[in-house]
Amino acid sequence: MGTVLYLAHRIPYPPDKGDKIRSWHMLRALAERHRVLLGAFVDDPDDWRHRARLEALCEDVCLRPLPRALAVARGAAALARGLPVTVPWYRDGGMRRWVADVARRERPDVAVAFSSAMMQYADALPDGVPVVADYVDVDSEKWAAYGRRRRGPLGWLYRREARTLLGWERRMAARAAAVVLVSEPEADLFAARAPEAAARVHAVGNGVDLERFRPDPELPNPYPPGARAIAFTGLMDYWANVDAVSWFAEEVLPRVRAERPEAAFWIVGARPTDAVRRLESIPGVVVTGAVPDTRPYIAHAALCVAPMRVARGVQNKVLEALAMARPVVLTPEAAEGIALPPGAEGWVARGAEAFAAHVLALLREPPGPRWAVACRRWMEGRYAWARHQRAFVDLVDEAA
Numbered sequence: 001m002g003t004v005l006y007l008a009h010r011i012p013y014p015p016d017k018g019d020k021i022r023s024w025h026m027l028r029a030l031a032e033r034h035r036v037l038l039g040a041f042v043d044d045p046d047d048w049r050h051r052a053r054l055e056a057l058c059e060d061v062c063l064r065p066l067p068r069a070l071a072v073a074r075g076a077a078a079l080a081r082g083l084p085v086t087v088p089w090y091r092d093g094g095m096r097r098w099v100a101d102v103a104r105r106e107r108p109d110v111a112v113a114f115s116s117a118m119m120q121y122a123d124a125l126p127d128g129v130p131v132v133a134d135y136v137d138v139d140s141e142k143w144a145a146y147g148r149r150r151r152g153p154l155g156w157l158y159r160r161e162a163r164t165l166l167g168w169e170r171r172m173a174a175r176a177a178a179v180v181l182v183s184e185p186e187a188d189l190f191a192a193r194a195p196e197a198a199a200r201v202h203a204v205g206n207g208v209d210l211e212r213f214r215p216d217p218e219l220p221n222p223y224p225p226g227a228r229a230i231a232f233t234g235l236m237d238y239w240a241n242v243d244a245v246s247w248f249a250e251e252v253l254p255r256v257r258a259e260r261p262e263a264a265f266w267i268v269g270a271r272p273t274d275a276v277r278r279l280e281s282i283p284g285v286v287v288t289g290a291v292p293d294t295r296p297y298i299a300h301a302a303l304c305v306a307p308m309r310v311a312r313g314v315q316n317k318v319l320e321a322l323a324m325a326r327p328v329v330l331t332p333e334a335a336e337g338i339a340l341p342p343g344a345e346g347w348v349a350r351g352a353e354a355f356a357a358h359v360l361a362l363l364r365e366p367p368g369p370r371w372a373v374a375c376r377r378w379m380e381g382r383y384a385w386a387r388h389q390r391a392f393v394d395l396v397d398e399a400a
Helices: 018-033 045-057 068-081 093-106 116-124 139-149 152-175 184-193 195-200 239-259 274-281 295-299 316-323 352-364 369-382 385-399
Strands: 003-008 035-042 060-065 110-114 131-136 178-181 201-203 228-233 263-268 285-289 303-306 328-330
Touching: 003 018, 003 093, 003 116, 018 035, 018 045, 018 110, 018 131, 018 385, 035 045, 035 093, 045 060, 060 093, 093 116, 110 116, 110 385, 116 131, 116 152, 131 152, 131 385, 139 152, 139 184, 139 239, 152 184, 152 195, 178 184, 178 195, 178 385, 184 195, 184 201, 195 201, 228 239, 228 295, 228 316, 239 263, 239 274, 239 352, 274 285, 303 316, 303 352, 316 328, 316 369, 328 352
Parallel strands: 003 035, 003 110, 035 060, 110 131, 131 178, 178 201, 228 263, 228 303, 263 285, 303 328
Antiparallel strands: none
């Protein structure tokens, strides 16, 4: 048993959004084999109540507040200094002092930085402590995609962030013993962007909680009688999700309802922006806001959709729907990095006409129980978390 220092840009619990799903499962796997010292930021005040859950798992826990106004001010200061906004957003003297102090007291064998922004704390470690950087996604490429879709000052800011953050990602990769990405395509992309680090770039995928997300006809049906619900799940203040549901509601749904007027698009997720709320003015669109459990909406939907036009890494919403044996129509961007079960490859569509055609085909002829059983077996064979956790912990042990 060794000692691992784990640094995350967001508290890993509860695992209720993409990055926290991964960080929680990897943290838990490390704690099964090692003593873990956890440092993380809290950007949602409601998450402070989960501190005890983490203290029960880890030897030492440092949680630092991340008030949005302060983070924005720190990020704005980066503009004058030529830095990416992402890095000073997570700069905190209290975190740096804790890292230096706990490293001196506990002498960790290895550190894990979850996201490139947390690599800024590597220089607070004693010489000789190797660092595994779990970048998850090539974040700079996400900002580049945003910049291609936005004009004006915001587009300039996104393109600047893409350029400066890639420079940071490359410099931090040079400091790391290993750099981890969530899929082979994402790893290949970063290796191409940072060829000097290519030999230390690895792909370790995400799993899905197969016990929680499983076919369960006993889940209550949240939809009105006779509804043919098309479901999208995700946090609805995330720009890529807002863009996805807006495109589907405005460009795809009217084509679907022209043939199937009973079809309705249910946008299921917390913190919907004003732009998402306004989509309810389109016939057939329902915005739920926060719900206690997304599984009933997945289980009783006619189908799920992932109409992402900007996406990085692996879409957990797709894994969750497939684990529940629900058909999913998705864009190539949403499908990247996912080994789709037999039959589901044909549900990948680019463009509104093709996307609507796939949705209509599934509404007319849903896949039967034999496909559902095969889909579930496929997911069990490839997306059990234990498989991906083992690969990650082995990589950390190698670095140590």
